[in-house]
Amino acid sequence: MGDDCRGCQKWEEHIYWSRFQAVQFFQILSGCYNEQLAVPQKFVNNLREKLAGCVALKGPSGAIWNVGLTACGEKLYFQRGWKEFVEEHSLQENDLLIFKYNGGSQFDVVMFDQQSYCEKEASYFIRKCGHQELPSRGKANGNPTPVTPLTPETNSESSVEVIRATTKRKKPREAQTSVKQGTRGKRGARKGSMSRIRSAEIQLKSNRRPVTEEEKANAIQMASAVASCYGFVVIMAPGNVYKGFFLSIPTDWAGKYLPTTEKNFDLTLRVKENAWTTRCYHRKISGSGYRKFVLENNLEEFDVCVFRLASRSDDIVFDVSIFRVVEEVVPPSRVTQAVPSRCYKRRK
Known part of the structure; x- marks a missing residue:
């Protein structure tokens, strides 16, 4: 009976990670949350190949922030651009964030207040002027400097x-x-x-x-x-x-x-x-x-x-x-x- 249950659990996990169009995880902000945020290891293990070096975080307001993914061993962290996302949504320690992955390296993010356990109302009224990196020559950390289209x-x-x-x-x-x-x-x-x-x-x-x-x-x-x-x-x-x-x-x-x-x-x-x-x-x-x-x-x-x-x-x-x-x-x-x-x- 125990083997049958484990077999069913593996089948369920396989269907969820391979067939579901949207998968989710949540994180409670703590420690150096304003500098970087770890992606849950189980999520990374199942979807690492689908995650590009840069992902899009779409807030409740509909605005999008480009955030870089940094690998440290087997772990992945939201890092470059994450600080701006935190600051512009006035996130605080112990706030709870739900990340819904819709494919195409994009996450929809919902934010809950640490004290009221309700959604942060202000997150729906964020105005984003655009945070694109200025193109420049040269390399950073051995990689080509990120660029934006110039003749579009x-x-x-x-x-x-x-x-x-x-x-x-x-x-x-x-x-x-x-x-x-x-x-x-x-x-x-x-x-x-x-x-x-x-x-x-x-x-x-x-x-x-x-x-x-x-x-x-x-x-x-x-x-x-x-x-x-x-x-x-x-x-x-x-x-x-x-x-x-x-x-x-x-x-x-x-x-x-x-x-x-x-x-x-x-x-x-x-x-x-x-x-x-x-x-x-x-x-x-x-x-x-x-x-x-x-x-x-x-x-x-x-x-x-x-x-x-x-x-x-x-x-x-x-x-x-x-x-x-x-x-x-x-x-x-x-x-x-x-x-x-x-x-x-x-x-x-």
Whole structure:
């Protein structure tokens, strides 16, 4: 009977941590609570892989604070940015906080007063002007300095700016060569045309259900919550994920934070333990490596990606966090394209 009970308990725990969309924990503030706060070890053991280096704490007022997670052995602490969260909510020792994890590295936080055991009324009326870190060169503690997007389109739902990826591509120079230059010019034009044909060989069609404006806004909000820790945010467009397969790095951001002076260079896109090496041409990421990155991660239009510069010495590495508008992944299907061919008359 005892073994059966333990078996049921393990099953219940597995279902809770793996299937529930929202999980919660509470903490009573004590000790150096205004400097850092420990995340319960059981919570860490079950969800460590889902927690990024920076999380978003959403207070009862709806405002969001970006708070860094610091690891010390097996333990995780809310640290950088936590002090501001405590001060602006006037939290005191023995106050009780409930953290509800909704996925996407975001927590909803509810606060209870130490004396009345009721919610802190003032927590619903906090005005947050925005606490984004100023971008600067250099490294801190061996890591690239956190940056915010510099060439964005402002989203009305968030104080963090995001970049809506473009699908426009400049025409190859070969295709613009004048016919007057003779045979060499014609060959150049033909070469340019062939490059466009190759880039159009693979086209995908989405099989995902239609997405709502609310789902789009939620994906942007979750990505924006960690933007100050990861670099720049990109909303995927058709030219990034269905055809063409390229992604532009913001010009101003690249000028300030990419260490290389070369126009073309290799870089690595990394999602957790998986990595894809690709090529960057004039601040445009493209090539078979980028295409594999898109296909193997089942990226689609309106999905939001956060690119964080993890290494900028000899090897340029971006850690990529993906925020999907729809959690259910339905791989896109390939579109069959007719390949133009020449027709020849048969000789009689």
